Amino acid sequence: MSQVTIESILQEKRLFPPSAEFSQSAHIKSLAEYQQICARAQADPQKFWAELAEQELHWFQKWTTVLDWQPPFAKWFEGGKINISYNCLDRHLATWRKNKAALIWEGEPGDSRTLTYAQLHREVCQMANVLKQLGVQKGDRVGIYLPMIPEAAIAMLACARIGAAHTVVFGGFSAEALRDRLVDGQAKLVITADGGWRKDTAVPLKAQVDKALADGSVPTVKDVLVVRRTAQQIQMEPGRDHWWHDLQQGVSANCPAEPMDSEDLLFILYTSGSTGKPKGVVHTTAGYNLYTHITTKWIFDLQDTDVYWCTADIGWITGHSYIVYGPLSNGATTLMYEGAPRPSNPGCMWDVIEKHGVNIFYTAPTAIRAFIKMGEHLPNARNLSSLRLLGTVGEPINPEAWMWYYRIIGGERCPIVDTWWQTETGGIMVTPLPGAIATKPGSATLPFPGIIADVVDLEGNNVPANEGGYLAVRHPWPGMMRTVFGDPDRFRRTYWEHIPPKDGQYTYFAGDGARRDEDGYFWVMGRVDDVINVAGHRLGTMEIESALVSHPAVAEAAVVGKPDDLKGEEIVAFVTLEGTFDPSEELNKELKKHVVQEIGAIARPGEIRFTEALPKTRSGKIMRRLLRSLASGQEVSGDTSTLEDRSVLDKLREGT
Numbered sequence: 001m002s003q004v005t006i007e008s009i010l011q012e013k014r015l016f017p018p019s020a021e022f023s024q025s026a027h028i029k030s031l032a033e034y035q036q037i038c039a040r041a042q043a044d045p046q047k048f049w050a051e052l053a054e055q056e057l058h059w060f061q062k063w064t065t066v067l068d069w070q071p072p073f074a075k076w077f078e079g080g081k082i083n084i085s086y087n088c089l090d091r092h093l094a095t096w097r098k099n100k101a102a103l104i105w106e107g108e109p110g111d112s113r114t115l116t117y118a119q120l121h122r123e124v125c126q127m128a129n130v131l132k133q134l135g136v137q138k139g140d141r142v143g144i145y146l147p148m149i150p151e152a153a154i155a156m157l158a159c160a161r162i163g164a165a166h167t168v169v170f171g172g173f174s175a176e177a178l179r180d181r182l183v184d185g186q187a188k189l190v191i192t193a194d195g196g197w198r199k200d201t202a203v204p205l206k207a208q209v210d211k212a213l214a215d216g217s218v219p220t221v222k223d224v225l226v227v228r229r230t231a232q233q234i235q236m237e238p239g240r241d242h243w244w245h246d247l248q249q250g251v252s253a254n255c256p257a258e259p260m261d262s263e264d265l266l267f268i269l270y271t272s273g274s275t276g277k278p279k280g281v282v283h284t285t286a287g288y289n290l291y292t293h294i295t296t297k298w299i300f301d302l303q304d305t306d307v308y309w310c311t312a313d314i315g316w317i318t319g320h321s322y323i324v325y326g327p328l329s330n331g332a333t334t335l336m337y338e339g340a341p342r343p344s345n346p347g348c349m350w351d352v353i354e355k356h357g358v359n360i361f362y363t364a365p366t367a368i369r370a371f372i373k374m375g376e377h378l379p380n381a382r383n384l385s386s387l388r389l390l391g392t393v394g395e396p397i398n399p400e401a402w403m404w405y406y407r408i409i410g411g412e413r414c415p416i417v418d419t420w421w422q423t424e425t426g427g428i429m430v431t432p433l434p435g436a437i438a439t440k441p442g443s444a445t446l447p448f449p450g451i452i453a454d455v456v457d458l459e460g461n462n463v464p465a466n467e468g469g470y471l472a473v474r475h476p477w478p479g480m481m482r483t484v485f486g487d488p489d490r491f492r493r494t495y496w497e498h499i500p501p502k503d504g505q506y507t508y509f510a511g512d513g514a515r516r517d518e519d520g521y522f523w524v525m526g527r528v529d530d531v532i533n534v535a536g537h538r539l540g541t542m543e544i545e546s547a548l549v550s551h552p553a554v555a556e557a558a559v560v561g562k563p564d565d566l567k568g569e570e571i572v573a574f575v576t577l578e579g580t581f582d583p584s585e586e587l588n589k590e591l592k593k594h595v596v597q598e599i600g601a602i603a604r605p606g607e608i609r610f611t612e613a614l615p616k617t618r619s620g621k622i623m624r625r626l627l628r629s630l631a632s633g634q635e636v637s638g639d640t641s642t643l644e645d646r647s648v649l650d651k652l653r654e655g656t
């Protein structure tokens with residue numbers, strides 16, 4: 001649990017109803033309308049989703065079955081033929097939106113580009129044709145390791161267009177992490193760039209790809225397509241590596257979208273869990289298209305004149321669903337920004353809002369806390385009056401940060417949508433609909449229509465109001481993950497068996513603690529498993545531990561999260577050393593560097609504590625609860641009777 005404490009939640013009584021003006025022009029205009037839609041969805045979920053699928057999407061061929069639910073495996077809209085790239089592009093070309101800005105892009109050094117729907121369509125078709133020329137076929141997997149440049153969206157849409165599944169790997173991941181993901185996904189081709197801009201430096205990407213592919217360690221990868229971004233020196237391996245701008249020359253801009261089966265694989269996105277390697281979360285075509293489309297439309301209350309900006313990276317699910325697919329499927333103008341606040345330009349986010357007249361701004365609580373720290377003089381010096389709606393995602397937001405966002409950025413006129421969801425859910429699950437639901441600072445409020453979310457105990461029973469429990473979902477929904485790539489058993493175990501199925505009723509276990517208040521509002525408390533959320537990035541403690549023990553000096557490692565004012569949580573690693581190694585400042589630094597090399601900078605431990613032994617139960621399980629208390633400087637409370645050797649605890653205490 002990070003910033004949000006039970007005490008602060010129980011005291012939080014402020015209520016912010018939407019203004020009459022906002023509600024009047026919103027897609028969903030009142031609480032009564034929201035409740036009516038929910039009632040309709042609950043009475044006949046299949047009819048509800050089928051009607052939306054019919055109204056909101058283009059189908060090459062209509063489905064025959066709305067839902068085939070063989071718990072925990074769902075198939076939506078079977079028999080249907082559809083293409084998400086068609087829904088994001090082609091269908092808008094027949095309307096006035098043809099010449100509307102689809103993508104506004106701001107590069108970090110100040111360059112920018114706007115692509116209309118017609119232009120984006122053209123580029124996507126060209127890249128799709130290039131992929132085909134390189135032998136990529138329907139059903140193949142393509143790795144994407146790109147900075148935040150238009151080609152990232154173009155690459156995703158090009159894959160979807162020809163029926164190749166993409167697996168986007170966040171550009172901040174190391175070569176090792178990239179290799180693992182390419183191997184697991186058996187990628188045939190990788191799309192990357194020479195480098196990308198990050199806080200005024202050109203960070204290498206192609207060099208990382210070279211390292212990941214070295215010595216044929218990913219045998220399935222035959223080709224690498226390289227976008228020129230930073231013009232830094234890179235190696236091009238003849239026969240394997242190709243410049244995108246070379247192959248784009250003269251290639252046809254005509255590439256009809258492949259009619260895909262509804263349940264054809266759209267993408268794999270790797271995410272951390274509490275055990276083992278990151279899992280390949282599988283999303284398929286039609287259900288994901290529908291769910292991201294309708295959530296974007298209603299939650300961000302998209303109007304055709306809006307400029308919409310989500311600050312996530314394309315390497316995370318938020319970038320997939322709410323920079324690319326959801327907004328484009330709606331024919332919206334989506335803004336993409338390569339940069340981040342940095343010493344040379346701490347106010348850059350507000351510059352972008354002012355320059356492009358951004359109307360909807362969606363970011364993470366960690367970013368908001370950083371904005372607060374940098375000072376309100378920065379946003380106050382810009383004209384932010386274009387904003388009409390704000391959103392947050394990725395971690396619980398503390399009421400103070402919420403209030404600052406509301407007052408300083410939103411000028412007390414913009415509703416805030418605090419959206420709870422996960423890589424696995426495909427789209428937003430618990431959220432205010434901004435014209436309908438009054439908000440409370442720190443609460444994600446109510447479930448999206450058609451989503452039956454609950455707070456339950458481990459038997460699956462609803463817990464009473466204001467008591468803690470586990471966030472769970474009762475019914476399948478179109479955007480849900482379908483399986484773990486190559487490991488359906490892991491899918492079942494991880495998500496559907498924590499709460500034992502009862503009478504054939506399966507309950508989805510999200511891994512988050514939550515409570516509902518007397519109004520039914522959800523207050524998400526944070527992860528209840530061994531996943532830590534650092535600056536909105538999700539990391540498995542076990543992954544970091546594996547990285548640490550892969551260093552020759554480390555015998556054992558235990559990683560826990562400790563509350564952090566800025567990042568929500570900070571990584572603390574307890575490490576025991578092999579006999580011949582002694583604790584030192586150098587080794588401490590070296591181990592941090594080693595984790596960065598194995599996973600990426602996002603996993604750098606804030607603190608490494610050397611210890612002689614780790615606290616374990618008699619059966620050999622590390623007692624993380626104790627470590628968590630120690631890491632955050634709290635008194636170790638609760639039962640310590642199962643501890644194998646009590647002196648370990650005393651030594652750890654002395655060390656702190």
Ligand code: WTA
Pocket residue numbers: 271316317318392393394395396397418419420421422423424444510511512524525526527533536537538
């Ligand atoms: C956390 C990101 C509180 C939660 C979309 C979840 C949140 C994990 C919120 C998923 C929120 C996300 N309030 N916590 N509004 N949104 N989380 O897969 O712990 O990167 O389980 O997806 O982020 O992280 P993921």
